[in-house]
């Protein structure tokens with residue numbers, strides 16, 4: 563039976579996409595992670611505040627429970643059990659997986675000298691490589707193109723490209739990032755293409771291979787950054803700029819992606835795989851009674 567002493571947490575962020583981390587190595591503390599509890603933890607006034615919760619748990623625990631597939635866990639020791647701020651489950655989080663890797667390294671739970679850190683996610687295993695000074699590169703896997711679609715905010719609509727990065731995205735090029743309005747409610751999107759909701763990115767060009775984005779995250783609202791969204795934006799931008807075909811580029815294409823909370827770099831490889839680089843920061847640790 564867990565006590566409040568078990569309820570350890572850490573708080574961290576990647577380009578200000580912020581998360582509550584719940585160490586629960588053997589899955590004995592948080593059970594199935596109640597959605598209402600996640601929402602309370604993420605509440606910015608009555609809770610700790612966060613765009614999502616990451617339960618730090620051994621992959622084998624979730625596989626044994628039938629909570630995730632053996633494919634998603636692969637040979638990883640650690641799993642990113644990710645929840646959005648409203649308690650809903652997401653397959654992947656590109657900023658969160660760097661923050662989790664940083665925690666595993668700083669807590670001595672993995673040896674960074676042993677090579678890239680494999681982390682299980684519901685979007686498959688991701689490998690994270692420390693770059694030094696709190697920077698990490700993540701092999702985000704292939705981007706799967708979902709085709710042309712449309713998104714809307716209020717009366718305005720835009721053409722968008724659907725991209726699956728393990729989780730679903732729609733990327734719309736806009737004239738000005740302010741065109742997306744206050745993003746207090748989820749943009750309109752095609753429920754046929756996105757039966758489980760979608761993360762929507764609005765993009766403007768800044769320079770050659772340099773774009774800026776805002777995002778409305780499924781289950782969390784507007785956030786200061788989204789790593790999977792940045793990779794979707796990378797792919798949509800490279801296609802729009804004629805630097806790649808649907809299968810990927812002939813040579814690696816690298817973009818700088820400015821987000822409200824900082825700067826990310828994404829690379830689309832000829833193999834079709836994408837890599838995301840950016841910072842990971844831990845800001846607090848403690849115990850919560852929530």
Ligand SMILES: N[C@@H](CCC[C@H](N)C(=O)O)C(=O)O
Pocket residue numbers: 579614646651652653654655656657658729730761779780781782787788789790791
């Ligand atoms: N912030 C994340 C994505 C988090 C999950 C997303 N809201 C979803 O529901 O798919 C990122 O950095 O990728």
